[in-house]
Amino acid sequence: MTTIFLLERLDTPLGEMLLATDSQGRLRIVDWHDHEEKMLQLLRTQYAGQHIDMRESTETSAASEAMAAYFEGDLAAIDALETCTGGTDFQRAVWAALRTIPAGQTISYLELANRIGRPKAVRAVGMANGANPISIVVPCHRVIGSGGKNALVGYSGGMQRKRWLLEHEKAIQPLQEEPQAALPGL
Incomplete structure (x- = not known):
């Protein structure tokens, strides 16, 4: 069986984004x-045994x-975008829980594990979070370490992007630049 994904490229403040939709949108x-390359490997893992035909789209979804x-x-x-993922039942449970975190809020990995009824599965929750194929919409960037808002850890798109997304959503304050020390004699 072949599944067709339509790939679009979107310019964003964080660089070119890749989005793929199926025939149902x-x-x-x-x-x-x-x-x-990581995205394609993730697809092979999550859709093992299926043939995915990735086609560049000429239309805007x-x-x-x-x-x-x-x-x-x-x-x-x-918020209302319909998603569909491969992955295990556990991963899909984590990803569904991620969608309940409102913009402007963050939670810890422990809290996410508690939300799915698996308080001892914090590491597994972290792994599922990292395997999320639909970043931003399934907001894995809203999960932070247990040290609070300063504990920005683990984002497969890079920590600079995670920080930007959380600042964009007003979940954290923008970094304040350190004042430059005055040069002697000025």
């Missing part, structure tokens, strides 16, 4: 151009329009 993948609106400041634009 369901979002299947969101990743970054500089992580394309509803998912692409919603992502553009999100980056322009309409944080709720992505």
